[in-house]
Amino acid sequence: MEVLLNTGRTVDQGVSMERGKTSQEYFEKVAVAFLHPEDAKELGVGEGQAVRLTTEFGSVVLRCSLGNTERGSVFVPMGPWANALTSALTEGTGMPSLKGLRAKIEAVPGGKPTTLEELLRSWRGRSGSA
Amino acid sequence: MVLRRGVVCPFCGCLCDDLEVEVEDGRIVSTKNACPVSRSKFLSHAEDRARPMVGGREVSVEEAIEEAARILREADFPLIYGLSSTESDAQRMAVRLAELTGASLDNTSSTCHGPTVLAAQECGAVKCTLGEVKNRADLIVFWGCNPAEAHIRHPIRYSITPAGMYRQGKKERFVVHVDVRETRTSKMVNQFVKVQMGRDYELLSALRAAVRGYEVKEAAGVPGEVIKGLAERMKGCRFGIIFFGMGLTMSRGKNLNIDAALRLVRDLNEHTKFLIMPMRGHFNVSGANEVLTWLTGYPFALNFSRGYPVYNPGEFSAVDLLSREECDAALILASDPAAHFPAAAVRHLASIPTVVIDPKVSLTSKLARVVIPSAIAGIECEGTAYRMDGVPLRLKRIVDSPYLPDREILERIIERVGG
Numbered sequence: 032m033e034v035l036l037n038t039g040r041t042v043d044q045g046v047s048m049e050r051g052k053t054s055q056e057y058f059e060k061v062a063v064a065f066l067h068p069e070d071a072k073e074l075g076v077g078e079g080q081a082v083r084l085t086t087e088f089g090s091v092v093l094r095c096s097l098g099n100t101e102r103g104s105v106f107v108p109m110g111p112w113a114n115a116l117t118s119a120l121t122e123g124t125g126m127p128s129l130k131g132l133r134a135k136i137e138a139v140p141g142g143k144p145t146t147l148e149e150l151l152r153s154w155r156g157r158s159g160s161a
Numbered sequence: 162m163v164l165r166r167g168v169v170c171p172f173c174g175c176l177c178d179d180l181e182v183e184v185e186d187g188r189i190v191s192t193k194n195a196c197p198v199s200r201s202k203f204l205s206h207a208e209d210r211a212r213p214m215v216g217g218r219e220v221s222v223e224e225a226i227e228e229a230a231r232i233l234r235e236a237d238f239p240l241i242y243g244l245s246s247t248e249s250d251a252q253r254m255a256v257r258l259a260e261l262t263g264a265s266l267d268n269t270s271s272t273c274h275g276p277t278v279l280a281a282q283e284c285g286a287v288k289c290t291l292g293e294v295k296n297r298a299d300l301i302v303f304w305g306c307n308p309a310e311a312h313i314r315h316p317i318r319y320s321i322t323p324a325g326m327y328r329q330g331k332k333e334r335f336v337v338h339v340d341v342r343e344t345r346t347s348k349m350v351n352q353f354v355k356v357q358m359g360r361d362y363e364l365l366s367a368l369r370a371a372v373r374g375y376e377v378k379e380a381a382g383v384p385g386e387v388i389k390g391l392a393e394r395m396k397g398c399r400f401g402i403i404f405f406g407m408g409l410t411m412s413r414g415k416n417l418n419i420d421a422a423l424r425l426v427r428d429l430n431e432h433t434k435f436l437i438m439p440m441r442g443h444f445n446v447s448g449a450n451e452v453l454t455w456l457t458g459y460p461f462a463l464n465f466s467r468g469y470p471v472y473n474p475g476e477f478s479a480v481d482l483l484s485r486e487e488c489d490a491a492l493i494l495a496s497d498p499a500a501h502f503p504a505a506a507v508r509h510l511a512s513i514p515t516v517v518i519d520p521k522v523s524l525t526s527k528l529a530r531v532v533i534p535s536a537i538a539g540i541e542c543e544g545t546a547y548r549m550d551g552v553p554l555r556l557k558r559i560v561d562s563p564y565l566p567d568r569e570i571l572e573r574i575i576e577r578v579g580g
């Protein structure tokens with residue numbers, strides 16, 4: 032299903048970030064895709080099940096959560112999972128494109144959200160110099 | 162038990178200065194007036210702290226500082242980035258270090274309100290303080306922002322329910338929320354206007370047309386009647402303000418969206434008093450813009466490789482420098498780009514020698530060659546921070562800390578780089 036991807040702050044993201052970005056709580060609150068219940072139904076996913084979001088710039092698996100968005104759009108709290116999908120093009124402003132990106136969403140039956148370790152590995156992938 | 166009153170919260174750009182913090186045996190045990198995020202920051206301040214590291218090995222702070230200085234000395238085109246979650250003396254030191262090493266210098270505003278700065282440089286902005294809003298505003302418009310989740314006490318302290326000098330509570334204010342989706346903020350307001358994603362510019366332009374008396378039809382999914390009604394309401398208020406956030410700066414149009422909003426406000430001033438204010442995120446991101454501007458003339462995205470500051474967002478902004486793989490070393494101060502930058506930029510950051518100065522373990526610290534732990538400004542060391550309206554406030558030291566403040570770490574690096 033084609034959707035528009037929106038990213039931003041949430042209370043849970045802020046609170047869990049202060050507990051620590053490597054905490055389980057942060058993972059649970061931020062590796063999440065908020066979907067409209069009708070869209071979720073169409074995809075055949077329920078609360079807590081895995082969905083894969085893919086843009087031109089990357090792809091991650093997230094936990095689906097129902098309710099907090101419009102039909103045809105997906106909201107992902109700001110953080111490393113959202114940014115695996117966003118564009119680094121700034122059009123001369125310095126500001127990357129973090130909202131309103133075209134994305135594809137699909138169900139991943141029995142799948143698990145991408146872990147922080149997996150993200151770190153993908154960033155280090157090219158060099159391993161750190 | 163010691164009770165500290167009048168504590169300034171070092172989390173978001175509201176810089177609430179009415180917190181009460183209880184300290185027992187050198188530990189913070191409770192907070193009053195703090196929002197959930199702030200409470201989490203105070204009560205979890207001792208958790209998940211960074212350790213001094215070089216190449217994944219724990220070392221002394223001195224050794225980490227020495228290695229940081231070596232990296233910056235040897236780099237041809239280093240980047241110094243972050244600055245927004247620390248106090249202004251540390252920001253001042255970061256400018257000095259950038260000048261000394263011929264670095265590019267950018268702060269987090271390039272990925273939050275950089276577009277706001279660009280637009281304001283084009284056409285100016287009509288500004289005021291939050292105190293004036295609290296005391297006088299009778300029309301408040303939140304556009305592309307979600308204070309209920311991101312600036313949690315803004316509505317009660319400044320914009321929706323406070324008892325101001327001339328405006329009391331919600332009944333004497335009309336509050337509008339314009340956004341792409343209904344959020345917790347929408348539930349606090351009198352009118353919610355849903356704009357289609359990426360089409361704010363269109364709606365702002367239609368509003369400008371309506372304010373000028375032109376006939377308007379549906380724009381960005383908003384019926385013409387609603388646009389006309391809002392334009393009339395804006396013209397008819399005594400003191401109106403637009404608070405705006407990432408919904409405008411990050412979506413399609415970026416600085417052009419802000420330009421349209423600033424011009425709408427300018428037009429409205431032919432009819433009434435109308436103002437506009439960005440909802441600044443990090444507690445001292447305003448300060449980062451102020452300090453860089455008073456020291457270099459430019460608020461962000463600048464470069465010192467010619468020996469004097471050159472300003473060019475899109476070229477010297479961190480996301481651009483990293484995703485184009487131009488910088489060959491980086492020093493990240495009080496920010497976590499690995500958590501908040503697009504992956505293409507993060508990958509380059511992981512491939513170059515990076516120094517992180519941060520109180521906490523951050524995702525960037527996990528990729529960095531050097532990690533230097535620091536004291537948390539506003540909890541473990543004092544300093545100055547600028548509120549979202551540009552008012553500077555003094556941060557307090559609430560508890561003692563074994564960690565050095567950011568400014569001292571930077572001073573020591575500067576000494577070793579040869580300043």
Ligand code: SF4
Nearest residue numbers: 170173176177196314
């Ligand atoms: S609203 Fe912002 S400044 Fe005020 S207590 Fe919450 S996080 Fe701190």
